[in-house]
Amino acid sequence: MKDYKGTREAFTMALMELAEQDPRYVMVCPDSLKAMRATEFAERFPERYIEVGIAEQNAMAVCTGLASCGLIPFVASYCGFLTMRACEQLRTFVAYPNMNVRIIGINGGLYGGEREGVTHQFFEDLGIVRSIPGITVETPADESQVYKAIKATALLEGPVYIRCGSGREPVVFDRSEPYEFGKLHVVREYGEDAVLFASGFLMNRAIAAADQLAQEGIKVTMCDVHTLKPLDTAHTSELLSRCGAAVTVEDHNIIGGLGSAIAETAASYCPTPVERVGLLDIFPSSGEAEALTDYYGMSVENIKAAVRKAVSRK
Amino acid sequence: MNELKVKELFQIAQGLRLDVVKMVHDAGDGHPGPALSIADVITTLYYNEMRIDPAKPLWEDRDRLILSKGHACPILYATLGRLGYFSVDEFDGLRDLGRILQGHPVFGKTPGVDMTSGSLGNGLSIGAGMAIAAKYNKKDYYTYVILGDGEIQEGIVWEAAMCAKKFKLDNLIAFVDLNGWQSGGTTDEVSGVTPIYEKWEAFGWYCQSVDGHDYAQISDAIANAKAQSGRPSMIVANCIKGKGLSYMENDNAWHKGVPTDEQLAIAYRELGGAV
Known part of the structure; x- marks a missing residue:
């Protein structure tokens, strides 16, 4: 992948670069590969693309199993399905045992869900993850910030939730703009x-x-x-x-x-x-x-x- | 399995059962019936089957066990303590503030507990993740998961069933503790979970049915499971809830309950009093 356009491609590019360097990075998908614009990851790393079907709770708990054995799984899908459908797995089996799982929630907000309606518009995810002890929460604004958020948190201990968009969000920041984790x-x-x-x-x-x-x-x-x-x-x-x-x-x-x-x-x-x-x-x-x-x-x-x-x- | 081994495992299991009853009695809280139901499965696994080293609880090549029906944890704690993962002095702190034997198993707090459990239904997915990781990391360990027949009413269990089949997880061996009871009554009264064996078979698992209190049958079933290639294994263990204590067997009041001093004394008599 040479470049990215939109937050989802930015995610895939960052993940692919991490995966090139470190065999511990894998991706777990509840039938979200295409939605994540991550087909190229699956082609490049077929053994690291773990497709579990439309089953977010299972996807989250599988991540726990993988992480407990030393891998660093990214589970990526629509943010509401990950934070609501799989909320308990996220809380009790990812956050409580402090597993190194990266949760990438796309289509956050009205901007992300827009024409799909309330079933796909998620405006509670940050409240949910923020109230669970031990989860780092990143809210990047655009594609370059998504890329930087993934890189900046790649080696953090414990779970990280990164709220991503839909690809529609405007580009705000120049790619040279600094992004310092944990700072305003x-x-x-x-x-x-x-x-x-x-x-x-x-x-x-x-x-x-x-x-x-x-x-x-x-x-x-x-x-x-x-x-x-x-x-x-x-x-x-x-x-x-x-x-x-x-x-x-x-x-x-x-x-x-x-x-x-x-x-x-x-x-x-x-x-x-x-x-x-x-x-x-x-x-x-x-x-x-x-x-x-x-x-x-x-x-x-x-x-x-x-x-x-x-x-x-x- | 020879008779000597059977006798040895029986004596170990009786001792662990007594530990459970004493632990729950002393704590004044806990689930003794579900714990005794799987005492013989747990004993066979830890004392005859699993590749473990109590001195190295996080050894990366160890076999893993997830007690998905986590409320049965006193039997797991008794086993881990007796094996030397931690001091048996911890037995008097079950469910107590600041102690290592929490109300339900917690990964990272109790040496030897391979994963947190207690919220029903989640262990099989986590076990599938461990088994996928084994294949990815080219490790030959096995992952064991113990489920309850009430627990498998949770939907995520069947998500995990499909997932394990898809990934051909022949390094994943699960048990269902088929004792016919759950918190609110018999499994048939409360749910439509039966038939159980046929469900797992339909989901593409290699299925076996054993007497869950027969060490040789359990051991043989594990050997058969390990001989399978390309599919996960389900061992349906026909168990008796509260097995081993006359007043507890098949009495669902002991799903959660605390033995009195007199009942503890009976347990000492019936279980050999070797503690």
């Missing part, structure tokens, strides 16, 4: 009227909102939170303290994901008004990704309005 990534530093935290596939909107607000006289510091757990609480608290108002932006329910993580940090370390942009705890419709995220309150205008409200609460 400051993207804009216009000022300290508020701090804007964003993760995942709405990153472009958060950046646009920060840019437009600067033109309109509201100067924010805007951060990409690509490691949701463990959250960089030191830097987060410092920004909350310095700016005195915060907004979170994510393609996820406002309960359980980035909004919760920042609000928990604020409550524990630095009480600060926090406005959360995301899905407002309802089941959405199917629809085209851009229109859908606009409709459900995640537009650039919604983000700007949330910043103004947060600032007004200082």
Whole structure:
């Protein structure tokens, strides 16, 4: 594989490079090979492509068996099927025994599931995995961040959940942009009227909102939170303290994901008004990704309005 | 298997049964009936079949055993303790805060426990993963999984059944403890799980039916399973829940229950009192 386009191809390229270097990396698929754009991996490493059929619970538990024997399995499929259908296997048999399993959940958020409808739109996955002890959670925003997230966590001890997209998500970051595991990534530093935290596939909107607000006289510091757990609480608290108002932006329910993580940090370390942009705890419709995220309150205008409200609460 | 060996295994199993009853009595909590049901299968495996080294519980070439019906763990703990994986002094801490013998088996906390279990249905998939890893790593160890006849009502068991068949896991040998009981009553009252042997056969497994308290039959079945090529093995072990104690056999009240001091004294008499 010479290059990648989209988050799923980025996953496959990163995995293939890891597999070239280390025979411990294998891939477990619950009939998700094509969805993962990973056919090339199966052709290149047929003995490391473990296809278990449409059976996510089995896929997750097979990973436990493989990992307990020294392998490092990647299990990859739609994020809701892995975090909900196979939730107990993930919690009790991957996380509890601290197995080196990499869980790659694609089609996260409304952006990922869009026209498929609620059965394929997953906006609870981060809340689920974040509440399980011992799981590292990465929320890359685009293809190059997926590639870097997989590489950055490849040798971590214990399970890692990486939320990936659908291939529709816009490319936001230049490939030369740094990606430091476990750290906040400051993207804009216009000022300290508020701090804007964003993760995942709405990153472009958060950046646009920060840019437009600067033109309109509201100067924010805007951060990409690509490691949701463990959250960089030191830097987060410092920004909350310095700016005195915060907004979170994510393609996820406002309960359980980035909004919760920042609000928990604020409550524990630095009480600060926090406005959360995301899905407002309802089941959405199917629809085209851009229109859908606009409709459900995640537009650039919604983000700007949330910043103004947060600032007004200082 | 010669008569001497049978006698030796019987004496070991009786001692382990007494350990179980004493452990549950002292803890005031636990599942003695399910533990006694599989005492002879476990004894045959650990004392006659498995390639293990209690001094090296994580030896990568060891045979693995997953007690998928994890609530029966006192018999596993008794076995591992008596084999020397840890001190038998730990027996008095079953289910206690901070002790190594947790309420259900925990990988990493109890030396010799090859995988966490207790939430029913998951052990066969994990065993399949271990068996796939053996083939990938070119290792010749066997993976054993012990399932309950209640447990196999869980859907994931049949996902694992298909998976093991697909990967031709002739290094995976599973047992179903067929005692006919589960928490809420007989397996037929509670579910539609029977017939069991035919189900596994239909899923492409090499199936055998044995008396789960006959060491020679269990051992022969394992030898037959190892002789198979290209398919996983299921040994349906016909067992008696609570086997070995007059007041416990086939009385489902002992699915979970605590022997009184008097019942413990009876256990000493009936099981030889060798502890």
